[in-house]
Amino acid sequence: MSIENLLQSRVQLALAAFGVNVPLETIVIETSKDPIHGDYASTIAMQLAKQLHQAPLQIAEKIVAHLAMDGIEKTEVARPGFINFFLKTETISTVVKTIIDLDQKYGHSDFGKGKRVNVEFVSANPTGALHLGHARGAAIGDSICRLYKKAGYFVTREYYVNDAGNQIDNLAKSLYARLLEAYGQTVVFPEDGYHGKDIVKIAKKIKKDTDKLETLPSYEVFESTLKKIGIKEELGNIRSDLKEFRVSFDKFSFETKVRANGGIQKVLDGMQKYIYVDEGASYLKTTAYGDDKDRVIVKSDGDYTYFLPDIAYHLDKLSRHYDQLIDVLGADHHGYINRMKAALQIAGYPKDILEVELIQMVRLIKDGQEMKMSKRSGVGVTLQELCREVGVDAVRYFFVARASSAHLDFDLNLAVETSSANPVYYAQYAHARLSKILRSAAGLKLDVEESGRLLKEPSELALLKHLGEYPEEVLDAANNRSPDKITNYIQKLASLIHGFYTECRIIDPAQKDVTAARLGLVKASRIVMKNALNLIGVTAPAKM
DSSP states (O other): OOHHHHHHHHHHHHHHHHHOOOOGGGOOOOOOSGGOOOSSOOOOHHHHHHTTTTTHHHHHHHHHHHHOOEEEEEEEETTTTEEEEEEEHHHHHHHHHHHHHHHGTTTTTOOTTTTTTEEEOOOSSSSSSSOOOHHHHHHHEEEEEEHHHHTTTTEEEEEEEEOOOOOHHHHHHHHHHHHHHHHTOOOOOOOOOOOOOOHHHHHHHHTTTOOGGGGOHHHHHHHHHHHHHHHHHHHHHHHHHHTTTOOOOEEEEHHHHHHHHHHHHHHHHTTGGGGGEETTEEEEEEGGGGOOEEEEOOOOSBBBOOOOHHHHHHHHHTOOOOOOEEEEGGGGTHHHHHHHHHHHHTTOOGGGGEEEEOOOOOEETTEEEEEEEETTTBBBBOHHHHHHHHOOHHHHHHSSSSOTTTOEEEEEEHHTOOOTTTTHHHHHHHHHHHHHHHHHTSSSOOOOSHHHHHSHHHHHHHHHHHHHHHHHHHHHHHHHOOOOOHHHHHHHHHHHHHHHHHHHHHHHTOHHHHHOOOOOOOOOOHHHHHHHHHHTTTTOSOOO
């Protein structure tokens, strides 16, 4: 149990002693910003003032009077109704043994036990290399999955392949044009074609399997084969890039299979009461569930809009018995949310069965200038190129360091800087520094039992408290789908580690018992730093 949970339980019991029952999670326990106000503080008395029709100070005094004090040095009530807790060092330091005992499992909870979550992310069209928007979605989506698993959920990572529609038609046309060029022909490149180097490379591979230009089938004959080859090659490239980026998926779903399995007809059959025809087009009455206008699902020429197969795909996911669907999408999909939520409600599901994380755009900055890029023109930096220039760790860290709702300026110069200004370097160096200490201390005693008696310096106590907050920080980040909360935690942890290293002589031959206690703190800090970095897919090097 974390210290916050311990204090929540104590406060809950104290309230119950004079007839006030409140849920544990509503009792706010915060780390005090100034040690003069204790180690932790609660505002629960102010929260309850209106409900109980009493002054916050009066409520706070009642709570303190009924509070179990074991492990607590003293409490203070401060205006307008704060309860400040001063803990015994022994209480704070118990976290060291807990961390070392649990190791990689420290921070894990059973909060989501029994709940099944499907997280769909990336889902880039298989028409070219991943661009930076996809890459940020990959980093955030993967980190959300890691957080959910740490919080006890059963998680499925899913990629939806749009292997039907205009973008695949344009892929085939682009491949055929590049194939003709490979034979020395002059062609007019398709207006909406894809210009990436990967298209040229695939076309050259196809050319090896054709005898000569004279035997090359016409586009109409070759179109279906070109689509299959193009999708296979491009999806293979995407998978390879994602693997390098430390992102994996449990399931790939294909639009063509959703269509082939009768998913479209099931939607049309199941939603007939909400479908009407106007000027030859079929509309789904999504306004019945909060959308700003009804949506066309079948055009007047009989073709489906992209929305109809998307509905079928989401219903396919729900048929696999998930408690929650999470879609990680680009910010340009903002108008998509209400219509999909409405469609799922029409199908009989609750409004909150689907949650959407919108990912804002990334600007790549080098030498103070923005680098322009276009997937279609083939100009710009791909995910693979970015990772190879600055490293996967820097890319992943920078992509999640800001909330997904915020635009991100990715500074290439900062990402390769080996100084404390670079946040990923600063964090990894803290881990490497702790690892070096433990290597130097090989053979020395490491003590976790006496740390409460021996760790008394302000830098030690601050570090201990921050380590104790880790489980709550992980759960909070998971519940809010906010990996940026973990990077914030990491930066503070790194700062406290560096401060502890600077202010305390960790290996002191004249004080073997203090050395043993401090080595326990070093080991616990290294475990938490490694665990936290892993939650965002960043490595924890032992040497730098």
